[in-house]
Amino acid sequence: MVMKQESASKQTAGPSAKFSEPVADYLEYLQRERGRSENTLRAYDVDLRNLGQFLKERAADPALKQVSVDMLRDWLAYLHESDVSRTTLARRISAVKNFFAWALKHELIEADPALRLAAPKKERRLPHVLQPSQIDRLLSDETVASEGTSNVNGDEDEQVNDPKSLAIQCRDKVIAELLYASGLRISELVALDIADVDFERRTLRVLGKGNKERVVPFGKPAERVIIDWIRSHRRILASESAGDALLVGVRGSRLNVRQAREVIATALRLLGDTSASGPHALRHTVATHLLDGGADLRAVQEFLGHASLATTQLYTHVSVDRLRQSYRQAHPRA
Template sequence: MKQSQGPSAKFSEPVADYLEYLQRERGRSENTLRAYDVDLRNLGQFLHDHAGDPTLKLITVQMVRDWLAYLHESEISRTTLARRISAVKNFFAWALKHELVESDPALRLAAPKKERRLPHVLQPSQINRLLSEDEAPVEDDSKAGEQSTRKDNDVKSLAVACRDKVIAELLYASGLRISELVALDIADIDFERRTLRVLGKGNKERVVPFGKPAERVIIDWIRSHRKILATESAGDALLVGVRGSRLNVRQAREVIATALKSLGDTSASGPHALRHTVATHLLDGGADLRAVQEFLGHASLATTQLYTHVSVDRLRQSYRQAHPRA
């Protein structure tokens, strides 16, 4: 069967209305909207290619079940499958509420249980290496002129290196999501209290602290290096890319992925690993669970409780290694 280029307007137009509703009335983030769009387009494409491209009202329970069987045959991950089912169920619930369908064809769809994986957590020694401040090498006086020229030519690279230190320090110091980090403006920083004003998921604002090491690299970045990279298009953005505008999520992810890979002894691979790590370290240090929930901006305490399992696992491991009758 010939594949089309995409779902027709019969399906894509109500999906567009639904996404607009999520953005305007529910305050969903751009990342969430993109995920919903991809998942609903997947269903729309299937209906177009395999079910005769029905209008929304003519979509049946069997069509949706056939789509679900198609997903299973595609051997996608449990997480992706659960997300797609959730997106479709929420969409049809909205459509029913707004009388776009007479009955909900996705009502009885059951999502698979998500795999509950414990997050990768860096050890304190790994964090120290990741955030270590390398000392500048001592140069031979006879090569001073050559070194001066090299420094002039490499000033942009030094600025980028300083910015990357800010990224790593702030992700660990404040447990920010990567999207929250790149959205920070200089005005969001209170240096007197050493806090950040963060706009999190659902446009919920919170204030989180950061420590003296992060303060040092932020001040160094703002005073000496940011102006080397920033152009007028950066506005008040704290972090900027090499082209001078606000740093985006993809670029920031690459910075952390490269830094973690350079450690050579961890399977942690992305910025969320630092968020997991600071949460676990706080709980290991005796922080209150609800305080950590507020710190991370979790809507549900159950999400924060995942990190207690990491701490308990560490306790069990230490117990087996140290207790004479373990």
């Protein structure tokens, strides 16, 4: 397993084998039996390695059975002193609690030292949401910037009509249009194959978190740019390593999450009048726009692929403009 090999290769610079080996087994369990994504596995690996390194340096490198609740509390104190954010702290506590619960179930430990760890309450921030006029500008030809254009050789004037530059620009429009049209997570977007696109029904077959499949719609603007990309531009970038990937990077293989994220981050910076900074802002935006337009909350939950309705309810916050409009229309003394 890749994650297990990676953990083993880093033992000299990180936790000892007494801690890293059961962690590697745990990550393999999450991958094979729970179907966790690579991003989730990577996050768990980072969080558990952080604890393992602390135990190695500060607690005489105990075996897993010797880890106590006091050791874990010392680790939390260390994180607090390091000014770790509340969100990161909550995530690391969750990772550690899940790991030790698994270790207890598999009889690697006799008692769970993480059972009484309390995670801080997460900061409940409303997501950044773009206005419809900002979405129109974001999806215009002038705003959707290319993360790969600067890698194309030649003068800027020549790049305007360069086939590779045009292909990258078309691909970037597909990224932006699909993220807003279908509310996909960035990892779901880059995982799409051409066969996942149903042009007759204008839907996408999406494999979401926990390997749960769902079907989501997209509109005519997205359909136009996808067809243009597949018919005229994809072949310019794609190599054999791309396989059936819908989106392709400048080196010819499947587009990765980092490249796709940078495309949207650049486009949002070019807007200049929003604090939104990444592709998740488009997911927040389409959810809010659907609810503002009268969509049913459970339909939006299915659309986004949320396991819990409570997660979707975050988007039911009312924008200031909508609140003012409703107030003027409904309040007798407005």
